[in-house]
Amino acid sequence: MAEQLDLSQDAPKALGAYHSQHSTLHPVTFFIFQGFSSKYWVQRGLFFLFLMNYLLTLTGNIAIILIIRAEAELQKPMYFLLGHLSFLEIWYTTSTMPNLLVGLLQDVKRISFTGCFAQFYFMFSLGTTEYFNLTVMGYDRFLAICKPLHYHKLMSSQTCLLLALSCWMAGFLWFVAPIIMISQLPFCGPNIINHYLCDRGPLMDLSCQNDYVTEVTFFIFGTVLSLCNFLLILVTYAYIISTILRMSSATGRKKAFSTCASHLTVVSMFFGSVMFMYLRPPGKHSFPMDKLVSLLYTVVTPLLNPLIYALRSKEFKQAMWKVLHKK
Template identity: 55%
Template sequence: MKIFNTPSNSSTISGFLLLGFPCSRKGQILLFVLFSAVYLLTLMGNGSIICAVRWDQRLHTPMYILLANFSFLEIWYVTSTVPNMLANFLSDNKFISFSGCFLQFYFFFSLGCTECFFLAVMAFDRYLAICRPLRYPTIMTRCLCTNLVINCWVTGFLWFLIPIIITSQMTFCGSKIIDHFLCDPGPLLALTCKKSPVTELAFSTLTLVPIMILFLFIMGSYALVLRAVLRVPSAAGRRKAFSTCGSHLAVVSLFYGSVLVMYASPASEHKAAMQKIVTLFYSVVTPLLNPVIYSLRNKDMKKAMQKILGM
């Protein structure tokens, strides 16, 4: 267990306490049951999409291969926080070690960054399918799709190495209580012995750059898609085009809406309760809703899911 070198007038911190959702013992048990159900449903829903894409030959296309990888990502994304949160609900000792805290920090934000890249690639895939339909098979080949998937994973995990190294090298002292259910950068930076505006700015910049660039890329892709769809002469053709993009747009809106609320404004403006609610939405609720959104709005996926579930 790592011990920080702190000034003589500050206490030594060997880890942190994740405050989570403070309430009575009965309340903690109720939350444990609720989030356990949400976690299991998330695993089942995203796992069903992976199985459907794997076993249904009709879904062996770039769009569904990207969706299966996205669902695999969502499983690990929710797993990076919920199991630890569930353990804290039943534990009187909500202690998390320094290494455990920063491992959670790294994996949670790396997976979140990877999700941003996947959403951008999925938007690019829909742009090619609708705006360049004749060239789509020759452009979006299996080789390109595989390379895009690999690049999403690698880039997402490499990008957050710099912020995690910057934060882990800071000196923490005084209170070791993190008023959150995960090791979030805002509460962590609030525990540093010496405030460093330059470091906080660098961290914010490195966090926001990929989010904003990829968000603008997605919006630009869908602006071109919308223009192409409005030029389709038949109403049936427009409905079909909108249906293939509607699910992805809904997921993008849910994820980016909450992320931008959280990270596009200074952390000091957010109260602890608001931080928890917003983080809970994009880290737990969105992965739960994604399988529902994709399966309900896509006929091929709906049929494949019904076959998997024996309905």
């Protein structure tokens, strides 16, 4: 659509006028993101901030993958799974960031109906895959610390590959049914999403029909996913901590704790923000708060993950300097 809309003065009024000109009783064919602000200078400032974040996220995660592949010392299950996490982070942030950046350069932040649900599906599928991958990383630390004599047999390269593929398969199948149910709801207007991405809450609010079954279904799928993975990690670390405390060597205890600290930090950031967003009972929520929390797991966490692992792992830092020295 060629028309442009000036949102520089009054965003709600302008969006309302735009909707009144284009809204009919026909089904919605596109959505408009309200975003963060209608002011020109705020949008441009956010554009450069998010662009820098996106480039740093891509650079950091790609660097981790290349260093792991280049160094023979890092050909271990822990670093294979770390490389897999970095690969996931690249695509996870890419599922939302390019559209966000383009929207910050436009007055009307449009997305087609199909494009909206494609973004919705890929963001949730990649996020779910990351959930499973973080759980597998916890299992890897459990075997390394609690079952050291059987570690290499239980976490062979074939097993690591099978676990990674299982994460992708489960991740991309988990939310298929709930997302299809939401996409089949009637959307007859308004079509203004009070967010910067397509998410469950804003989309359900725009539906012409209050479908309690769909809301509860999505809530149940999200609750089972989050709590099962979180409880598995808790049980895993209960065994890990118990084993570490029984170690006679203080150096051994310190080394064991240090190998788990990075994983626990990432799990706390990612699980905490996502569980806050999706384990709340269905109903009305504060969209400004939802936007800020969404930024934590879609923008901040993918950037910090490589930094957390790179800065806390002495072995990885040595490998990184070795690669840089060669270059």
